[in-house]
Amino acid sequence: MNAPPRSVSRRDIAVLAGVLALIAAILAVTHKSPTAWAAECTRLAAHPDERLATGGVPISNISVAEARTACRTAVEKLDRPELHYRYGRALTAGTPTDADKALAFRHAQIAYDRQWAMAAVLLANIHADGRGVPLNPDLALRLLEPAIDRSVPSALWLAASIELRQAGNAARQERGVALMERAGAGGAAGAYAYIGDFFLRSGNPRRAIAAYAQADAAGEREGAYGLGMAHNQLRQYVEAAQHYQRAANLGLPGAQSALAFYFYQGRGGLRQSHPDALAWALRASQGGERDGQYLAGYMYFHAEGVAKDALTAERHLQLAVAQNHTEARRLYEQQVRPFATALRQMPSGSAVGCVETRTSAYDRNFHEYFNRCSHRLNTQVCSRFLAGEIFSLFDGRNRETCTVRQVPAQAYIDSRFGADENSSILRIAISQSHVWIASCYFPLTPRREGNQFSCVQ
Numbered sequence: 001m002n003a004p005p006r007s008v009s010r011r012d013i014a015v016l017a018g019v020l021a022l023i024a025a026i027l028a029v030t031h032k033s034p035t036a037w038a039a040e041c042t043r044l045a046a047h048p049d050e051r052l053a054t055g056g057v058p059i060s061n062i063s064v065a066e067a068r069t070a071c072r073t074a075v076e077k078l079d080r081p082e083l084h085y086r087y088g089r090a091l092t093a094g095t096p097t098d099a100d101k102a103l104a105f106r107h108a109q110i111a112y113d114r115q116w117a118m119a120a121v122l123l124a125n126i127h128a129d130g131r132g133v134p135l136n137p138d139l140a141l142r143l144l145e146p147a148i149d150r151s152v153p154s155a156l157w158l159a160a161s162i163e164l165r166q167a168g169n170a171a172r173q174e175r176g177v178a179l180m181e182r183a184g185a186g187g188a189a190g191a192y193a194y195i196g197d198f199f200l201r202s203g204n205p206r207r208a209i210a211a212y213a214q215a216d217a218a219g220e221r222e223g224a225y226g227l228g229m230a231h232n233q234l235r236q237y238v239e240a241a242q243h244y245q246r247a248a249n250l251g252l253p254g255a256q257s258a259l260a261f262y263f264y265q266g267r268g269g270l271r272q273s274h275p276d277a278l279a280w281a282l283r284a285s286q287g288g289e290r291d292g293q294y295l296a297g298y299m300y301f302h303a304e305g306v307a308k309d310a311l312t313a314e315r316h317l318q319l320a321v322a323q324n325h326t327e328a329r330r331l332y333e334q335q336v337r338p339f340a341t342a343l344r345q346m347p348s349g350s351a352v353g354c355v356e357t358r359t360s361a362y363d364r365n366f367h368e369y370f371n372r373c374s375h376r377l378n379t380q381v382c383s384r385f386l387a388g389e390i391f392s393l394f395d396g397r398n399r400e401t402c403t404v405r406q407v408p409a410q411a412y413i414d415s416r417f418g419a420d421e422n423s424s425i426l427r428i429a430i431s432q433s434h435v436w437i438a439s440c441y442f443p444l445t446p447r448r449e450g451n452q453f454s455c456v457q
Contacts, residue, residue, distance in 0.1 A: 034077035041071035045086040045093075047118055049154045064094040075107070081114035088122055092131065101132030121147055121155050128162055137162045148179070156183035157191065164198050173198075184214065191215075193222040196230070205230040221250040228258060241268025248280060253287030256280045260295055274305030285316050293320035294328040301336050308457040310443075314340040342376075342443045343457070351377055351439040351455070355413065369413040369437055376442035377407045381414045383436070404445060413437065 032040075044067035048056030071087035074080075084107040091104035105126050111119035120143045126133060128140035141162060147155030156179050163176030177195055184191030192215035199208035208230040215223030228243035241262050247255030260280035266272025278299050284292025297317035300309045314336050320328035354373035359366070371377050382402040407413050414437065438446035440455035447456045 032073075034074070037070060037074040038078055038080070038083060041067070041074040041083055041086050041090075044070055045090040047086075047089065047121075047154065049121070049152050050082075050118055059089065059093050062090060062093040064090065067093065081111040081116035081119070084108070084114075085111035085116050085119045085122060088119075092122070092125070096131070098132065101126075105132045117147065117150075118152075120144065121152065121158065124155070124158055128158060137165075151182060151186055153183045153186040153188040153191075156180070156186065157188055157194075160191075161194075184218070189218075189220065190222065192218060193220055193226055196223070196226040200226070200230055200233065205233040208233075221247055221252050224250065225252050225255040225258075228255060232258070237262075237268035239268075241270055244268075248283075251287075253284045253289035253292060256287065257284035257289045257292035257295070260284060260292060264295065264299075274299065278305040285319065288319075290320045290323040290325045290328070293317065293323075294325050294331075297328060297336065298331060301331070301339075303457075310336060310339045310343055310457055339443050339457075351375075351441045355379075355437055355439050367416040369415065371407045371409065371411050371413055371439070374409045376409055377413075377439045378404060378442050378445045379407050379413055379437060379439045380404045380446040380448060381437050382448070383414075383416070402448070406442060407439075413439075 042052065043054050044057065045062060046052050046054055046056045048058065050056055067090035068087070071083060071090050074083045075087050088104040088107035088111065091100045091107070096104065105123075108119050108122045108126060112123050124140040124143040125131070127136045127143070129135070141159055144155045144159045148159055160176045160179035160183060163172045163179065166172040166176070177198070180191050180195050184195075192211050196208045196211035196215060199205070199211060209227060212223045212226035212230060216227060217223070224243050225247035228240045228247060231237070231240035231243060241259070244255050244259045244262060248259045257280070260277045262268050262270050263273050263280060264277035278296065281292045281296040281299065285296045293316045297313040297315075297320065299305055300313035300316065302308070314332065317328045317332040317336055321332055351373070354371050354375070354377060356370045356372040358368045358370060369381075371379075380402055381404075382400050384400045405413075438448060440446050444455035444457060447454050
């Protein structure tokens with residue numbers, strides 16, 4: 001007997017579609033023309049300074065795997081110098097291995113030997129950073145000279161960055177500033193902010209302000225942030241706050257973090273506001289800024305501008321610790337981590353059942369209270385003495401005393417010294433008329449409101 005035909009399921013159709021798509025992709029790759037591969041390599045890895053119709057791609061935006069595949073295939077099929085250059089550039093993008101660096105140098109050298117102008121800039125980059133070759137900034141500068149003469153922005157930028165790193169050589173650093181200004185005038189984004197950063201690190205905030213102002217005028221948000229940092233260094237806090245606010249509203253995490261601290265401290269003419277400080281710290285934290293992550297964690301743990309939440313504090317502080325923030329590490333390891341760990345281990349039920357009352361076998365008016373559970377407790381013990389209550393009838397003062405204490409597992413909490421109708425007058429006078437005990441699992445703390453209590457962080 002023949003088996004009945006099996007119906008085709010949706011899963012079968014999906015598998016078949018995937019196989020067909022894979023076959024189509026393989027056929028597309030194997031049948032693409034050399035010219036098409038060259039065009040693909042150009043689209044994915046050409047430099048903006050090549051001034052092509054495709055516009056070029058900044059190295060940070062290169063799709064590494066796609067660009068390397070396209071350019072390697074194009075080089076194999078056409079062996080043109082510009083394709084060697086673009087393949088070398090794709091190999092330096094992302095996080096290249098030592099083998100990638102060596103291969104990038106080989107292809108950049110091939111393009112340079114065949115007179116492709118932009119190859120000199122790529123080779124200079126390789127020598128300036130020591131990527132697969134010995135570090136040689138002087139050779140890098142010699143390679144860059146023709147491109148500098150043509151005012152190629154990337155060449156000006158690289159040469160300037162080399163010169164600005166020459167600590168102790170003021171003449172070379174001034175040449176670096178001049179080269180970076182030429183790069184900025186040529187439209188290189190970030191050039192003026194780079195100069196501002198250099199002067200700010202060098203302890204010259206006034207020259208930094210001039211450079212940042214040029215970046216700001218060019219519409220670069222880093223210019224506004226830099227102006228804030230420079231004015232802050234000069235202790236011109238009102239001006240700093242104004243620039244920080246502009247940059248923060250433009251979405252710069254560093255400025256958002258700085259503005260958060262200004263609101264936290266009430267600095268620069270801003271009204272002190274913990275809610276505003278926390279709001280900006282959270283935006284900075286979301287943007288990956290470690291000072292913002294630290295401040296957000298600090299405020300959540302200390303209940304500033306928000307209810308205390310150790311677990312949320314832990315999350316933000318861990319992000320800052322991962323970026324080597326010293327204060328965040330200290331706060332996290334010494335206070336937040338033990339607290340958050342205890343919270344996660346805390347039983348979900350009430351701790352009221354952990355308090356056990358024991359009556360003395362020798363004195364039925366003497367009671368002791370114990371933690372009978374295997375967990376630490378935070379307890380609040382409130383008591384009143386009869387003599388104190390009598391005085392309260394005359395002056396209206398509340399003489400109840402309350403203390404919060406941490407009690408180990410299965411340990412003594414407190415005692416009540418009472419009296420009855422058979423007790424002496426002295427004992428009645430000094431006896432406790434009332435003992436009130438509220439308990440929470442550590443690290444939660446009892447909070448009393450009237451005759452009600454709750455457990456809070």
